[in-house]
Every structure is written in C-alpha cells, then in structure tokens.
Amino acid sequence: MPSKLGKYTLQRTLGQGAFSRVKLGVVEETGERYAVKIHRLDDPKLDQASIDVIQNEVVAIKALSHPGIINIVDYYARAHLTKSCGKAYPVVCVIVEDLAEGGELFYFVKNTGYFAEHFARYFFRQIIDAIDYVHKAGYAHRDIKPDNILLDSNFNIKIADFGFAGPIAGRTGTGSLTTKLGTVPYQAPEINERKPYSGEAVDLFACGIVLFITIAGTPPFSLADKSEFYYKLIVNKKWDMFWKYHMKGKPSPNFFSDEFKDLIQRMLAYDPADRLTVDQIRSHPWFTSQSATYQEVQ
Numbered sequence: 204m205p206s207k208l209g210k211y212t213l214q215r216t217l218g219q220g221a222f223s224r225v226k227l228g229v230v231e232e233t234g235e236r237y238a239v240k241i242h243r244l245d246d247p248k249l250d251q252a253s254i255d256v257i258q259n260e261v262v263a264i265k266a267l268s269h270p271g272i273i274n275i276v277d278y279y280a281r282a283h284l285t286k287s288c289g290k291a292y293p294v295v296c297v298i299v300e301d302l303a304e305g306g307e308l309f310y311f312v313k314n315t316g317y318f319a320e321h322f323a324r325y326f327f328r329q330i331i332d333a334i335d336y337v338h339k340a341g342y343a344h345r346d347i348k349p350d351n352i353l354l355d356s357n358f359n360i361k362i363a364d365f366g367f368a369g370p371i372a373g374r375t376g377t378g379s380l381t382t383k384l385g386t387v388p389y390q391a392p393e394i395n396e397r398k399p400y401s402g403e404a405v406d407l408f409a410c411g412i413v414l415f416i417t418i419a420g421t422p423p424f425s426l427a428d429k430s431e432f433y434y435k436l437i438v439n440k441k442w443d444m445f446w447k448y449h450m451k452g453k454p455s456p457n458f459f460s461d462e463f464k465d466l467i468q469r470m471l472a473y474d475p476a477d478r479l480t481v482d483q484i485r486s487h488p489w490f491t492s493q494s495a496t497y498q499e500v501q
C-alpha cells in the first residue's frame with residue numbers, strides 16, 4: 204500500500220542514505236512525479252551534526268539555480284503530537300526535488316561497463332559546467348561522486364546531495380575549510396591529511412575521480428586496496444605499472460588516450476596548487492576534443 208505524505212503519494216524507493224530515504228512521490232491529481240527525500244528526526248542515531256547536514260542541504264540548494272543542479276520544489280518539517288511528552292515536534296523533514304528520471308550516473312556506468320572517451324566527455328563537460336557554477340555562487344559541494352550525480356530523462360546531469368556543501372574559503376572571511384568530509388576515494392589528499400583546503404580544489408579532485416570511473420569502469424584506488432601505491436603510480440605517470448597491477452592488464456594498456464592520462468594526472472595532482480583549475484580543465488586538449496552527440500548518448 205503506498206503511503207501519503209502531504210500531497211505526495213509515496214511509491215518505490217529511489218535511494219537510501221544514512222538518515223534519509225528518497226522515494227518516488229506522485230501528486231495524484233496532476234500525475235506530477237517528484238523525488239521526496241525524507242529524514243526521520245526521531246531516529247535515536249540522529250545527532251545535532253546530522254540535523255545540520257539536512258539544514259545545510261536546504262540552504263545551499265535553495266541558493267543555487269542551474270540546469271546541472273537538482274532543483275528543490277518544496278521543503279517542510281512535519282510536526283506530530285507525541286503521546287509520551289504531549290509536545291509537538293518535527294518528526295520528519297521532507298525535501299521535495301525534481302525527479303531525475305535517469306537515476307544515478309553510477310548505475311549508468313555500471314550497466315554500460317565503461318564509456319568510450321568521447322561519450323564520457325559528454326557528461327564530464329556538463330559536470331564541470333555545474334560545479335563551476337556552484338563555486339562561482341560561493342559554495343563547495345564536498346561530496347562529488349557518481350551516486351550524487353543524477354541524470355534526467357534527456358541524459359542531462361543533475362548534481363544532487365548538497366548535505367556537505369559549505370561556503371567556499373575566503374568568500375565568507377572564515378578562512379580555509381577544514382572539516383573532514385566526503386567519501387573515499389573521492390577525497391583529495393589534503394582532506395585526508397586534515398590540512399586546511401580549498402573547496403574548489405577538492406571538488407575538482409573528486410571530478411577527476413568521477414571522470415576516471417566513467418572511462419575505466421572502476422575507481423583508480425579505494426580504501427580496501429593499496430590506495431597510496433596506485434595513487435602514486437598515477438601522479439608519477441607510471442601508467443604501465445598502474446595498468447599491470449590495478450587494471451590487471453585489462454582492457455589493453457593503450458585503452459586510455461594520452462590526452463586523457465595527462466588530464467587525470469593534472470586533476471589529481473598531490474599539491475592543490477598544481478591541480479588544474481576549471482579554466483585550465485576547459486582548455487585542456489582532452490576536454491576540447493569532439494564529444495559524443497546527444498543522439499549517440501540516447
């Protein structure tokens with residue numbers, strides 16, 4: 204039996220996080236379909252920090268409006284009268300978003316195996332446009348990964364999940380960002396080392412990892428394996444060894460173009476000062492090469 208939340212009839216689960224569940228919500232009268240992200244505030248595991256994450260998400264995403272960013276259409280907290288204390292307090296926080304019909308970029312890559320480079324470029328250009336917009340609007344996303352990059356029914360990317368987003372260092376006078384956030388292996392080295400970091404540089408590092416995954420079909424390193432070893436092979440341009448040990452020789456070693464390898468090495472540079480900026484990414488030969496057409500992507 205589908206349940207109801209306000210005017211939304213809740214149907215299948217689209218995704219699940221630590222404290223949230225995202226459901227397909229349909230407005231019966233109009234047939235409109237949305238993604239309804241529900242946080243239960245009476246979960247005993249939910250502490251103040253997690254409540255901040257919810258609040259954060261709403262503040263950030265409401266301030267942003269771009270075709271490459273998921274749009275919030277409604278936000279509310281529902282109060283319930285609890286019998287135990289007789290007080291009304293919010294039990295669920297609801298964020299209603301435009302539905303990204305195509306689901307996660309992650310699933311698309313998984314189903315396809317990996318993308319040809321010109322195909323990956325089609326998505327990567329959109330990701331860079333959206334993240335550039337976020338930065339210019341004064342925010343860092345800080346949790347860029349393929350499960351937070353969604354697709355609409357026209358294969359346009361929509362960046363979602365702004366729970367970890369924060370104002371960019373310098374713009375607010377608070378200095379560099381320091382909070383250890385994000386998800387391995389998308390975290391830049393300076394986050395792991397707990398150094399103050401630039402929001403732009405850590406997001407672009409994560410975009411480099413996403414780009415790698417779309418083309419190789421696998422992350423370049425993860426916590427479970429010898430992540431430092433593989434990371435050093437990439438940044439020191441030891442692609443033959445990387446291929447032998449990490450990719451186990453498959454597919455053929457010259458599968459990546461030289462331009463792609465060059466772009467990845469520079470996007471993942473250890474020192475954020477050496478890492479490519481958005482403008483440098485946009486003028487890189489890999490980025491400016493021909494992209495797949497909309498018809499090819501369908």
Ligand code: ADP
Pocket residue numbers: 217218219220221222223225238240273300301302303304306307350351353363364365366
């Ligand atoms: P969390 O903070 O729990 O990771 P997300 O906002 O990333 O929450 O949502 C969790 C998952 O739910 C996403 O990875 C995606 O699969 C699905 N999802 C979230 N928002 C939408 C949306 N607008 N349209 C379609 N699916 C969505």
Ligand code: MG
Pocket residue numbers: 220350351364
């Ligand atoms: Mg998420």
